[in-house]
Amino acid sequence: MIMKWNKKRLLSVLAVSAWSAVAILFFMGASAAVESKSHRGITKVDYHLIHLTDGNDLITVEEIKDKIVKTYNLDLIGVEVDLLDLEELENILRKEAFISVADAYIDAKEVLHIDIIQRTPVLRVMGLDGSNYYLDVDGYKLPLSKHFTARVPIVSGKVSDYHEGFLKEKNSLRSAYNLIKASREDDLLGAWLEGIYVHNDGDLWLSGNVGDFKVIFGDDSDLEKKVKKMSTFFKEGLKVTGWRNLETINLKYDKQVVTKAPSKV
Numbered sequence: 001m002i003m004k005w006n007k008k009r010l011l012s013v014l015a016v017s018a019w020s021a022v023a024i025l026f027f028m029g030a031s032a033a034v035e036s037k038s039h040r041g042i043t044k045v046d047y048h049l050i051h052l053t054d055g056n057d058l059i060t061v062e063e064i065k066d067k068i069v070k071t072y073n074l075d076l077i078g079v080e081v082d083l084l085d086l087e088e089l090e091n092i093l094r095k096e097a098f099i100s101v102a103d104a105y106i107d108a109k110e111v112l113h114i115d116i117i118q119r120t121p122v123l124r125v126m127g128l129d130g131s132n133y134y135l136d137v138d139g140y141k142l143p144l145s146k147h148f149t150a151r152v153p154i155v156s157g158k159v160s161d162y163h164e165g166f167l168k169e170k171n172s173l174r175s176a177y178n179l180i181k182a183s184r185e186d187d188l189l190g191a192w193l194e195g196i197y198v199h200n201d202g203d204l205w206l207s208g209n210v211g212d213f214k215v216i217f218g219d220d221s222d223l224e225k226k227v228k229k230m231s232t233f234f235k236e237g238l239k240v241t242g243w244r245n246l247e248t249i250n251l252k253y254d255k256q257v258v259t260k261a262p263s264k265v
Contacts, residue, residue, distance in 0.1 A: 041078040043110045050117050058118055058145040059098040067096060081106055089114075097142050121150040123180045123196075125173070127159040135177055139167050153180050157198035172198045175220035179204060182227045188234055189227070203252075213246040226251045233257050 045068075047061045069075055071092055076084065086104045093102035093116065101117035119142055121134035134142040134150060141162050160171035167174055176196045183189040192208035196217075199205060206215040217226060229251055241259060250258040 040110050041080055042076055042084070042106065042112045045076055045112045045114065048113065048115045050115070052118060052120060052148075052150075054151075056148040056150075058121075058142070058148055058150075059096065059116075060147060064093065064096075064099075064114070064116060067093065076112060081110060084112075098145065100136075100138075121152050122184065123152050123177060124150065124154050125159055125162070126154055126156045128157065129161075131159070131162070133162070135162075137181070139177060153183075153193050153195060155180075155196045155198065157196075158200055158202075159198050170219070172202050172204070172219070175202070175204055178220040178223055179206075179217060179227070182223055186227065186231050189231055192234070211243040211246065213243075214248050216248055216250040216252060218252040222254075229257055 045065075047064060049057065049059075049061050049064070051057055065075065068089075072079075084106075086106070089104045090102045093099055093104075093114070098118050099116055100119045101115075103115040104112065106112050119136040119138075119140060121142060122137050123135050124133070125135065126132050132144060134144070134152070136142055155173070155176040158172065159176070160166065160173040162173060167177070176198065179196065180193070183193050192210060193206060194209050195207045197205045197207070202219055204217040204219065206217055208215075215230060217230075230249070233249065237257065237259075245261055246259055247262045248260045250260070
């Protein structure tokens with residue numbers, strides 16, 4: 001019985017040893033495969049630039065490529081997978097003014113994918129001091145693009161200077177920005193609004209692509225109420241007065257819209 005028991009135990013030990021050997025070989029093989037893959041170079045860089053809603057671009061793929069080449073002194077093809085810091089690459093691309101989102105990843109074929117989302121301009125500032133730039137939907141300042149001129153409302157006149165915290169304090173730039181963002185939520189107002197002139201007193205005077213009248217909006221206090229009043233007047237009041245029979249529409253008075261007809265010569 002002792003000899004029989006020892007034989008069983010020996011077979012059990014041998015079986016365990018065999019499975020252990022298989023596991024070790026599998027682990028070594030997997031490790032070698034991972035190591036082999038990490039030392040393989042990037043075979044291709046695939047750029048995916050998402051266009052603006054009108055199909056245009058503020059930046060091009062070629063400019064993005066040039067940025068990468070200038071940073072790394074090569075186009076990244078052939079670079080070992082484990083040597084490329086994807087987070088660092090994304091941060092480098094996000095520093096470009098026109099880029100809002102940059103995502104980079106490498107697929108199973110060692111192809112580096114770079115997905116780019118552009119910033120969307122919502123207004124253009126052309127101040128009396130010669131300033132000329134865009135603001136995007138997040139209030140981020142953008143330079144003009146050499147590829148495309150965005151068709152957005154122009155804010156002119158005595159516009160407050162831009163600084164990173166302009167949205168946190170009362171000023172004419174914030175008022176214009178908030179008004180334009182609110183108007184984009186209304187199909188009629190968003191399509192009509194073309195320009196905002198900032199008067200010396202800080203009041204915003206609006207002009208559009210239909211009618212020669214001006215809308216005296218004031219600042220961005222009671223913004224929602226004034227935008228709603230303007231929208232309602234455009235949809236209902238102008239049916240009575242007509243687009244051509246007005247010189248100004250004043251929204252600064254509470255709970256009413258004051259209109260002025262053109263003076264007769």
